[in-house]
Amino acid sequence: MKSTAPLLATPPQYVLVAQQLMDDIQAGRHPVGSLLPTEFTLCTQFGVSRHTVREAIRRLQERGLVTRQRGVGTTVKAPPAESAYVQTTAVISNLPQYVEDTRLVTSETIDLIADEALATRLGCPAGQRWLKVTGLRYTDRGELPMALTDVYINGAYGGVRKHIDASQVPIYTLLEKHYGITIVEVQQEIRATTIGPADAKRLTVEPGSAGLLLTRRYLSERNQLIEVAVNLYPADRFAYVSSVRLQVGPERA
């Protein structure tokens, strides 16, 4: 284990510029709806190159704070969000009513080696060891399962298997807790799919009917793939709902 604290001395210039711009937006010096100064103006203002300014504005753009249009300029769209990141409140909704809590009932826990097909599905090199936990996810009310869940856990962390059943928390938090690793990136993919006969039987739906396939991939600091969760939802039992609401500017509206 390495104990060298990776302390950052000074942030890159484009980060500083981005922070200053966010401050200015927050303080109302660049009100929502107004145009930001042009790239050239910002260059002279901050005393940096255009490349640096563009990199800074790119950050604002990625967070949805500004939009850019060629020939027009950079428009301020929203003040910087309070905490960290996107405000996407992902709500999992059931058709009859909203779901507060769900239970994962595991049916199988096996060790396996990723063959070519699985490696492709997970996005890992073939031959890697994985712990696969299969189960059905139930809502509080209703007897039918909401989803068929496969969780693949990197073989290096297979020790969590004994904590899974007992726990109500997501599996990746167990990994963070027991192994001291930190999940820094979560990639999520949602696609439609056709539910095959075997899965259809377990979910109690018609074979060949439509389903939602939601895959989450958890990456650690070193970009190591720690966990992959694959959820299959019958079309009529699940919808993925999210919303983004822009904050009203500092001025009273």
Place this chain on the structure above:
Amino acid sequence: MKSTAPLLATPPQYVLVAQQLMDDIQAGRHPVGSLLPTEFTLCTQFGVSRHTVREAIRRLQERGLVTRQRGVGTTVKAPPAESAYVQTTAVISNLPQYVEDTRLVTSETIDLIADEALATRLGCPAGQRWLKVTGLRYTDRGELPMALTDVYINGAYGGVRKHIDASQVPIYTLLEKHYGITIVEVQQEIRATTIGPADAKRLTVEPGSAGLLLTRRYLSERNQLIEVAVNLYPADRFAYVSSVRLQVGPERA
């Protein structure tokens, strides 16, 4: 006024490089888990500058296909997707990006009054006037349409109809621009569905096959429903990808 040719001349070089790299990953020439050639190597291979290569790789990174590490290289993390022409969106905050990469070809524009069924689907009172724009959305690669799109625009803002074809920007930005309104909230819902015969024919897929139904509702400051966009994607032509990365340091409060 220009002749409003909605024709894309040639994609930027970094897009071409990115597409070629995705093809190479898909074909197994850059297997998952392996390192991509270095930036310098790619420069000579493609005959472009490092700037262009980095821009291309940035696109792959945003889609979660690769991760980068200083001193190590660029690691392939996942194949692009099942099918060749799968387009991915990132977080909801950079919708404009997604629109720029695709072309909407409108086939029909009609005025209508919301009956009970439509009012329920849109979430508006029955009897309200709407402008409905129907079209197919294409990617820059592949001839098959990526999606069947219905955009419902609040009747009060029907005047945008003449600007829709010419523009490459999202329709809601047109509304913001021409009517001075501000979109404050975007609600998004994703669910799986079965594609009916009529839609299947237009999308060139099997009737009864699975599709992804993505609905976005745009609300103004006074919570007025301005626009509803309904997109139907065949299962094998689209995946909704988003990624959240935690910041390393306490970059900003």
Place this chain on the structure above:
DNA sequence: CGCTATTTGTGCGTATGTATC
């Protein structure tokens, strides 16, 4: 353990293309 080569990250300068007004 330190040195070095490699590879991505940061930053600069410049030029040209293209959309908008």
Place this chain on the structure above:
DNA sequence: GGATACATACGCACAAATAGC
């Protein structure tokens, strides 16, 4: 047509992290 402003693309240099010797 002209002016403006962002987009694309080339070049170069040095910094920082990593891996291997």
